Amino acid sequence: xxxxxxxxxxxxxxxxxxxxxxxINLSVEKGExxxxxxxxxxxxxxxxNIIGLLDEPSKGKVEIGGKHTNGLPDSQLAHFRNQTLGFxxxxxxxxxxxxxxxxxxxxxxxxxxxxxxxxxxxxxxLEKVGLSNRMKHxxxxxxxxxxxxxxxxxAIVGQPQIIxxxxxxxxxxxxxxxxxxxxxxxxxxxxxxxxIMVTHDENMAKRTHRLIRLFDGSQVS
Amino acid sequence: xxxxxxKITFAVLQRRKFFxxxxxxGISLTLTILVVATAFIDHLIAxxxxxxxxxxxxxxWNVKEKDTKNQGQSSGPISFSFINTYVRSLKTPAKIxxxxxxxxxxxxxxxxxxxxxxxxxxxxxxxxxxFDFLEGKNYTEQNIANNDYVVVINDYVRDExxxxxxxxxxKMIEIDNVNYRIIGxxxxxxITRIHVSSDLYFPYNTSKADLKKVELRGNxxxxxxxxxxxxxxxxxxxxxxxxxxxxxxxxGDKWFKPDKLYVSADSYITSFTRxxxxxxxxxxxxxxxxxxxxxxxxxxxxxxxxxxNINMSRIMERASEIGIRKAFGASSKTLVMQFVIENIxxxxxxxxxxxxxxxxxxxxxxxSNLIAYIDLSFNxxxxxxxxxxxxxxxxxxxxxxxxRMSKLQVVEALKx
Numbered sequence: 001x002x003x004x005x006x007x008x009x010x011x012x013x014x015x016x017x018x019x020x021x022x023x024i025n026l027s028v029e030k031g032e033x034x035x036x037x038x039x040x041x042x043x044x045x046x047x048x049n050i051i052g053l054l055d056e057p058s059k060g061k062v063e064i065g066g067k068h069t070n071g072l073p074d075s076q077l078a079h080f081r082n083q084t085l086g087f088x089x090x091x092x093x094x095x096x097x098x099x100x101x102x103x104x105x106x107x108x109x110x111x112x113x114x115x116x117x118x119x120x121x122x123x124x125x126l127e128k129v130g131l132s133n134r135m136k137h138x139x140x141x142x143x144x145x146x147x148x149x150x151x152x153x154x155a156i157v158g159q160p161q162i163i164x165x166x167x168x169x170x171x172x173x174x175x176x177x178x179x180x181x182x183x184x185x186x187x188x189x190x191x192x193x194x195x196i197m198v199t200h201d202e203n204m205a206k207r208t209h210r211l212i213r214l215f216d217g218s219q220v221s
Numbered sequence: 222x223x224x225x226x227x228k229i230t231f232a233v234l235q236r237r238k239f240f241x242x243x244x245x246x247g248i249s250l251t252l253t254i255l256v257v258a259t260a261f262i263d264h265l266i267a268x269x270x271x272x273x274x275x276x277x278x279x280x281x282w283n284v285k286e287k288d289t290k291n292q293g294q295s296s297g298p299i300s301f302s303f304i305n306t307y308v309r310s311l312k313t314p315a316k317i318x319x320x321x322x323x324x325x326x327x328x329x330x331x332x333x334x335x336x337x338x339x340x341x342x343x344x345x346x347x348x349x350x351x352f353d354f355l356e357g358k359n360y361t362e363q364n365i366a367n368n369d370y371v372v373v374i375n376d377y378v379r380d381e382x383x384x385x386x387x388x389x390x391x392k393m394i395e396i397d398n399v400n401y402r403i404i405g406x407x408x409x410x411x412i413t414r415i416h417v418s419s420d421l422y423f424p425y426n427t428s429k430a431d432l433k434k435v436e437l438r439g440n441x442x443x444x445x446x447x448x449x450x451x452x453x454x455x456x457x458x459x460x461x462x463x464x465x466x467x468x469x470x471x472x473g474d475k476w477f478k479p480d481k482l483y484v485s486a487d488s489y490i491t492s493f494t495r496x497x498x499x500x501x502x503x504x505x506x507x508x509x510x511x512x513x514x515x516x517x518x519x520x521x522x523x524x525x526x527x528x529x530n531i532n533m534s535r536i537m538e539r540a541s542e543i544g545i546r547k548a549f550g551a552s553s554k555t556l557v558m559q560f561v562i563e564n565i566x567x568x569x570x571x572x573x574x575x576x577x578x579x580x581x582x583x584x585x586x587x588x589s590n591l592i593a594y595i596d597l598s599f600n601x602x603x604x605x606x607x608x609x610x611x612x613x614x615x616x617x618x619x620x621x622x623x624x625r626m627s628k629l630q631v632v633e634a635l636k637x
Binding site for chain 2: 049052054055074075078079081082083087089093094095097098102105106107109110111115154
């Protein structure tokens, strides 16, 4: 499903060169639930951003669903992200000016989906995360856990094959974190979604199929 | 998608009310000035009371003689004899009217001085124009033949002279030590109707000047009304033939011996624009409208640049939203479209405010007596210009910030 080959990411300024990722080789199969762990600054989020086509590697090849993504033009990258990937971020990244339902509809906005169909699918996604009673609320009227559930609904509404979660429980207390983890596990088991999750929490990582550890930009296990 | 854009636009407008106020203030004020200016230009150019035939009339009022050897030239309004000799010889027109340039004179009424404008005209003047006679009638060819000392006054003079709404026809009025019988009272027209507005209209027989004197230049203009608008080119060609045979003035001055003459029968606007460009061989209409458009664009560009600045800072505040939209499938092109549409919505709101402000300003100008009798109107022509200008303004101020913003890297945008 996902194949990374010799991935390297280097950040350069006029005087300093920082290696964020060094020779990463990684394969994730369809339906896998993989977690990535490592200390802060080891390159976990950078790796997730490269898998999510939000950032480009300095070297190496990215292949997702049999498609090489290096050098794709902006419009094709956008289309690919829209069809194949769903994102969940640590700080939720909801659009505060839009109500919950409109936030969840967002990925469908960039597909040819009618307004009524968008409403239906977004409502269904919110039901799956137990938030059907908060559709007309605005993000700043919700708790952290509720916001993350909205973010999950947004990530799954377009039924992407891959969900990328960057510390989805990082801003939540343990109870909320477990609730979110339950939802992700269900998505993986019931809907066969491939999930890659960056986390700092060993307990959360234990609930996934496989754990990848990074240290100083290199894969150590 | 448009509904989504609308929602986000209104949400963003509400979020930073001061920015919104500054933006809308700049847009609506600029558009108001442009709309009022358009209404004024329309008022100046288009047909209107009492020149309702202006669109299908021709005007001859300026003649220029040039000494190409000594680089001298002389130009000014045509004479009454010029009209009689050269213009009235045309076969195609339905009517040819002669009207003098306006002059001012003081008249003394009930111990107070009234400074008024007056013109001399022939009887055809009343046929090529459409004055509303509140009382009485115009003078005729018979009055002129009889050398009657009669005058047509406007309602302003009537109100000052005999009292508001009081009958004036038949009364005598002394002007410059000569008594005239008031024969008619017309509803006045604004000074901006350059060839016809006046307070007093005298038949040309009462003029103290020697109108029979043969000379090219004088103090008159000719208004030519064709039978049908399709006759206009025919009349122009016919007049050009006549003009080519006009004998140049023998000045007897060795420093100024004119060898070339420029005079033409033009539409109202061209009769002015021709004066702007060179010797008058070019009609100058394109030149005139290029200048007007240039000034309008220059005028618009200042608030547009300001709006670009405001938009840049507003858009940068929305970096996170841009990152989110990109992450979930929005391409740069889609985002440019979104932000341009948002900006157009903002400027259209400004446009709507400007329409109401313009209506207020036009109402004020029409009723304030700043320019007597002015009748500016907010018509569809003006409204279309307002909409067009709003859209142009939206595009001008929206495209660059939208393009800059769409180039943001997703990861960088999400970090905000």
